[in-house]
Amino acid sequence: MIEEILSLVQKHEQWRGKECLNLIASENLMSTSVRELLSSELGHRYTARDRFYMGTKFIDEIEQYGEKIAREVFKAESADLRPLSGHIADLIFLASFSKPNDTLMCVSPENGGYPGMWKNGLAGLLSLKTVPFPFSKLDMNIEVKEAKEIITRVKPKIVIFGASMITFPHPVNELVKVAWENGGCVGFDGSHVMGLIACEEFQEPLREGASAIFGSTHKTFFGPQGGIILADKHHGEVMKEKIYPVFVDNAHWNRIASLTLALAEMKKFGKAYAEHVISNSKTLAKALNDYGFPIVGKHLGFTKSHQVVLDYGSLYRNNFNKQSRGISEKLQRANIIVDCKIRIGTCEVTRRGMKENEMLKIAELIKRTIIDKEQPGNIKKEIAKLCTEFQKVEYCFES
Ligand SMILES: Cc1ncc(COP(=O)(O)O)c(C=O)c1O
Numbered sequence: 001m002i003e004e005i006l007s008l009v010q011k012h013e014q015w016r017g018k019e020c021l022n023l024i025a026s027e028n029l030m031s032t033s034v035r036e037l038l039s040s041e042l043g044h045r046y047t048a049r050d051r052f053y054m055g056t057k058f059i060d061e062i063e064q065y066g067e068k069i070a071r072e073v074f075k076a077e078s079a080d081l082r083p084l085s086g087h088i089a090d091l092i093f094l095a096s097f098s099k100p101n102d103t104l105m106c107v108s109p110e111n112g113g114y115p116g117m118w119k120n121g122l123a124g125l126l127s128l129k130t131v132p133f134p135f136s137k138l139d140m141n142i143e144v145k146e147a148k149e150i151i152t153r154v155k156p157k158i159v160i161f162g163a164s165m166i167t168f169p170h171p172v173n174e175l176v177k178v179a180w181e182n183g184g185c186v187g188f189d190g191s192h193v194m195g196l197i198a199c200e201e202f203q204e205p206l207r208e209g210a211s212a213i214f215g216s217t218h219k220t221f222f223g224p225q226g227g228i229i230l231a232d233k234h235h236g237e238v239m240k241e242k243i244y245p246v247f248v249d250n251a252h253w254n255r256i257a258s259l260t261l262a263l264a265e266m267k268k269f270g271k272a273y274a275e276h277v278i279s280n281s282k283t284l285a286k287a288l289n290d291y292g293f294p295i296v297g298k299h300l301g302f303t304k305s306h307q308v309v310l311d312y313g314s315l316y317r318n319n320f321n322k323q324s325r326g327i328s329e330k331l332q333r334a335n336i337i338v339d340c341k342i343r344i345g346t347c348e349v350t351r352r353g354m355k356e357n358e359m360l361k362i363a364e365l366i367k368r369t370i371i372d373k374e375q376p377g378n379i380k381k382e383i384a385k386l387c388t389e390f391q392k393v394e395y396c397f398e399s
Pocket residue numbers: 026085086087088090113114116162163164189191192215216217226227
């Protein structure tokens with residue numbers, strides 16, 4: 001039994017870690033030190049807010065240290081590293097500032113919003129009514145003028161910016177005032193762009209007027225899989241009161257120590273990383289567009305985030321279609337890993353140190369796989385060679 005389990009993990013590590021071009025926009029790599037902390041002694045331990053458990057003196061310091069760096073990195077008055085995932089961080093925000101029958105306004109899944117926030121997810125769980133932001137499919141963004149009108153009419157109690165498909169900054173600045181005037185609490189789900197926000201390379205929701213940023217720590221961010229909340233003092237305190245005892249009892253301290261180190265990496269190395277993520281996305285998008293792929297947002301320079309979005313007609317549906325699925329399956333046969341929408345992410349390859357030349361190479365490999373219909377075997381060999389040259393994780397203390 002043990003051999004089987006270990007062998008499956010080993011096979012996965014060899015394939016995804018050493019032989020694949022990993023271009024999933026929701027994924028990234030941890031540095032060796034951040035990864036090692038996940039298996040530290042902290043993973044066995046309990047703490048409690050009322051000091052029920054003894055033996056926690058260093059854990060308490062880790063928590064304080066982690067929150068301090070998070071506040072510094074995001075220039076936030078309040079930080080909390082306990083949420084177990086981006087989804088739970090979203091839940092904490094929603095549940096802290098809404099009650100049943102309130103209205104939630106956010107980007108709908110049809111327009112690239114996070115499905116977990118919508119009717120079948122958290123909004124349904126909390127009995128919230130949902131109102132979608134009016135959305136320009138051409139610009140991949142919220143329509144400001146129409147959104148102002150709807151906010152004035154509907155008066156949503158909660159307004160959440162951010163999305164799963166996000167290539168351009170959302171108009172927080174432009175809409176925050178009208179949301180407040182109509183009694184709305186404004187948040188930003190930064191799950192995807194957390195690392196870019198941390199480095200002031202995308203947008204700064206807290207400075208634009210959002211009361212909180214919440215979401216995942218492992219997409220553009222350097223952390224292990226998990227969640228984080230950054231907020232102003234008032235909203236931060238309200239959520240802290242709720243996190244325990246409602247959403248997290250024993251926090252996962254190995255993950256929090258690991259995330260603390262990831263925050264330190266972000267503070268020191270994040271700027272250069274985020275700049276390269278964005279320039280890599282632009283290079284990749286342009287090269288794919290030149291090969292004839294249907295890239296969204298050409299008139300706006302394709303993208304300002306880690307995402308390059310291809311439109312095969314499934315983009316503005318709740319699900320993917322046969323054509324986009326077929327393309328991602330073909331790419332997978334050549335060891336090029338993307339999702340089925342199709343959304344290509346440059347965060348992981350950037351963290352491996354890839355730059356402009358490699359983006360051009362990736363575009364060429366995608367073109368040879370999809371347009372030239374070359375044998376996947378040839379492509380795989382070239383990818384394995386490319387991966388061997390980029391095995392190290394960059395933008396961290398050990399590099
Ligand atoms: C915008 C957005 N919010 C929240 C989540 C959930 O994050 P997690 O997977 O960390 O629970 C996702 C997941 O992909 C997402 O895209």
